[in-house]
Amino acid sequence: MERPIQRTFFSIFLLAQLVAAAPTQATTQACTDITNALPGKVLSPGLLALEYYLEQIPIVNFATRSGGHDPNVGHATVEDGILTTMTDMVGLTYDAMKRVAYVKPGGEWNDVIGDLEPSSVTITGGRLGLVGVGGYLLQGGVSFLTAQEGLAADNIVGWKTVMANGSIVNLDATTNPYLAQAMRRSGSQFGIVTKYTVRVHEIGDVWGHFCIYEDSQCDALYAALHNFVGNGARDPKAAIIFSDLVAVEGLETRLLYYFYDGPTRPTAGLFADFFNIPGLICAPKTQKYSELLKSNGEPARFLNSRVSFRMYSEIRTKLAHITAPFLTLLRPTSQFSIDFQPLPSIIGKISESKGGNAMGLSSSYPDRIVLEIQGSWALASDDAVVYSLSKQLTDWLDEQVPKRLDEAGMSRDMYLPLFMNDAAGDQPVTKSYKDHEKFKALQRQVDPDGLFSTRAGGFKY
Numbered sequence: 453m454e455r456p457i458q459r460t461f462f463s464i465f466l467l468a469q470l471v472a473a474a475p476t477q478a479t480t481q482a483c484t485d486i487t488n489a490l491p492g493k494v495l496s497p498g499l500l501a502l503e504y505y506l507e508q509i510p511i512v513n514f515a516t517r518s519g520g521h522d523p524n525v526g527h528a529t530v531e532d533g534i535l536t537t538m539t540d541m542v543g544l545t546y547d548a549m550k551r552v553a554y555v556k557p558g559g560e561w562n563d564v565i566g567d568l569e570p571s572s573v574t575i576t577g578g579r580l581g582l583v584g585v586g587g588y589l590l591q592g593g594v595s596f597l598t599a600q601e602g603l604a605a606d607n608i609v610g611w612k613t614v615m616a617n618g619s620i621v622n623l624d625a626t627t628n629p630y631l632a633q634a635m636r637r638s639g640s641q642f643g644i645v646t647k648y649t650v651r652v653h654e655i656g657d658v659w660g661h662f663c664i665y666e667d668s669q670c671d672a673l674y675a676a677l678h679n680f681v682g683n684g685a686r687d688p689k690a691a692i693i694f695s696d697l698v699a700v701e702g703l704e705t706r707l708l709y710y711f712y713d714g715p716t717r718p719t720a721g722l723f724a725d726f727f728n729i730p731g732l733i734c735a736p737k738t739q740k741y742s743e744l745l746k747s748n749g750e751p752a753r754f755l756n757s758r759v760s761f762r763m764y765s766e767i768r769t770k771l772a773h774i775t776a777p778f779l780t781l782l783r784p785t786s787q788f789s790i791d792f793q794p795l796p797s798i799i800g801k802i803s804e805s806k807g808g809n810a811m812g813l814s815s816s817y818p819d820r821i822v823l824e825i826q827g828s829w830a831l832a833s834d835d836a837v838v839y840s841l842s843k844q845l846t847d848w849l850d851e852q853v854p855k856r857l858d859e860a861g862m863s864r865d866m867y868l869p870l871f872m873n874d875a876a877g878d879q880p881v882t883k884s885y886k887d888h889e890k891f892k893a894l895q896r897q898v899d900p901d902g903l904f905s906t907r908a909g910g911f912k913y
Contacts, residue, residue: 515909516644518557519584524877527909528587538586541646543567552609555648557586562749565742573652574741576604579693579709581745589648591872592637592811594793594822596660596711599688601653602802605636605809610649613642616899620646629807631898634891636809638882639872640910641895657715658741661748663731665706673706674764676725681794682819683722689713690723694792696768700779704772707789709748710736764792767849771825774844778837783829788841791824791874811869812886823849824874842876872911881911888913 513533515526518541522528529535542559544567546552553575555564562581568574576595578588593604601607609632611623621643625632635642665673677694693709708726710717715738718724739747767790775788797820800813808814825845827838854864870884882888892913899905905912 513907516586516640518586519560519588521582521584522587524875524909527877527911530909536644538646546571546573546652551652553650553652555585555589555650557589557645557648559585560749561585561588562742562746565745568652569740569742572654572656574655575650575652576601576607578604578745578749579691579711580749581742582749586645587639588873589650590635590637590639590645592809593873594795594871596691597653597713598799599691599796600713600802601651602799602806603637603809603811606803606806607651608632608636608648609651610647611635611643611645612647614644614646616643616901616903625807631894633808634810634894636807637811637872637885638891638895638913640908641882641904641913642898643904655713655741657738658711658713658744659715659717659736659738660709660711660744661735661737661739662707662709663726663734663736665708665729665731667704667706669729669731670704670706670765670768672729673708673726676722676729677764677792677794679725680722681796681821687718687721687723688796688798690718692723692726692794695789696771696792697787697789698768698772698775698779699787700781700784702772702776702779704768711744766852767823767845770848771845774841775827778834778841783831783834786827786829786834788825788827791826793822793824793874795820795822810882810885810887810891811872812867813869817867822871822874824871839876843878846876846879875911877911882913 513530514536515528515530515533516536516538517528518538520528520537538556538558540558541556542563544553544555544564546568547554548571551573553564553568553573555575560582561578564577564585565574565581574597576593576597577583577585578593579596589604589608591605595601595604598604609625611632613621613623613635615621623631623635631642635645673694677692680690680692689712691711695707695709697705697707699705710723710726712718712723717727717736771788771790779786779788797815797818800817801815803809803811804814825842827842829838853868857864857866867886868884869886870879870881872881875881882891885891895905895913896902904910
């Protein structure tokens with residue numbers, strides 16, 4: 453008789469819990485309104501209610517996902533909470549009179565660029581077509597067009613946003629420049645954006661794709677990269693992604709993505725210098741911009757499902773040394789890379805002219821390189837190990853960068869903000885912004901109860 457008695461006691465206990473927590477009339481009406489507004493999309497009481505009361509969760513955490521490209525735990529995913537996905541909010545409309553595109557947050561850049569192509573315009577967006585739209589725009593966004601137009605976020609002039617209090621606000625850069633500056637590169641800490649109004653860029657056929665180089669060419673490639681970074685703004689139509697790949701058993705490869713905003717590349721100058729270096733495979737050609745982004749992104753679909761983001765040859769050598777014990781034949785598909793992404797000084801000038809962003813680049817800042825330290829692996833059981841490997845490299849960089857600044861006679865106080873799109877979840881991105889306290893105060897002003905700062909994913913102020 454013991455088990456039936458236990459079941460009866462449990463039933464009485466559960467009934468008492470349900471009665472004690474009976475909804476008020478206002479709550480019932482709210483649930484009814486939501487159900488009517490979203491027919492077939494709201495779960496009814498029953499087993500769901502039973503599970504909820506047994507869990508007794510005092511605070512509900514949540515995350516919002518657009519393209520799902522952010523690999524950091526808790527940013528586009530949530531455990532024991534609510535995940536809002538924007539999968540079906542895909543595409544855009546183009547206003548030729550106003551020269552802006554109204555962009556939905558879900559989907560990939562393949563969707564956005566393809567929709568605009570018949571109008572011979574595009575927007576400053578992802579360089580690989582499979583990259584998600586919403587997070588990329590909120591966090592900044594380096595583009596092949598960045599030396600001409602600034603970061604992707606700099607070109608947003610309107611945000612249709614669900615605020616912390618539930619209101620839907622159309623934020624406009626002209627009427628609310630202070631909040632607009634904060635929205636650019638602060639991630640999701642000011643609200644959930646359901647539509648972006650973005651300036652367009654005229655475009656026709658472009659030239660580009662990738663080349664693969666063997667390790668013996670690394671010195672020549674690093675020299676070309678160094679010269680391009682310091683002088684690349686002479687031809688803002690040219691762009692590159694320089695990727696050092698380290699694979700199983702320490703196999704090293706150089707993968708460079710090239711782009712030129714025109715049907716043919718220049719035959720002289722710093723961009724052309726790369727093509728004096730023999731490659732194993734070179735695939736750049738004249739093509740539609742949408743075709744380029746799609747072909748750039750497709751190989752990345754075949755990477756392992758688990759991904760993390762985090763001085764040229766020394767950095768590459770250090771990464772190879774750190775990862776060697778991990779990259780064995782026991783993990784044949786795992787790989788790491790360092791992507792050197794030029795960020796010429798002209799970008800700060802462009803950003804400033806368009807109202808600025810939270811990162812705070814201006815016309816007074818020098819040429820830079822953004823480092824993306826990326827790892828790809830297959831097993832969840834390796835997560836902690838891989839994260840520790842990438843952190844070893846960033847810890848080493850934290851030691852080396854001040855030394856190199858000293859050697860160059862430059863101040864250690866030189867402003868070096870972290871880049872949100874390529875940052876790991878444990879890196880204090882917003883704290884690296886020079887106006888961190890100003891934007892933190894603004895975030896608290898629009899979200900006084902801390903909905904986004906304490907209960908949502910993403911980088912925090």
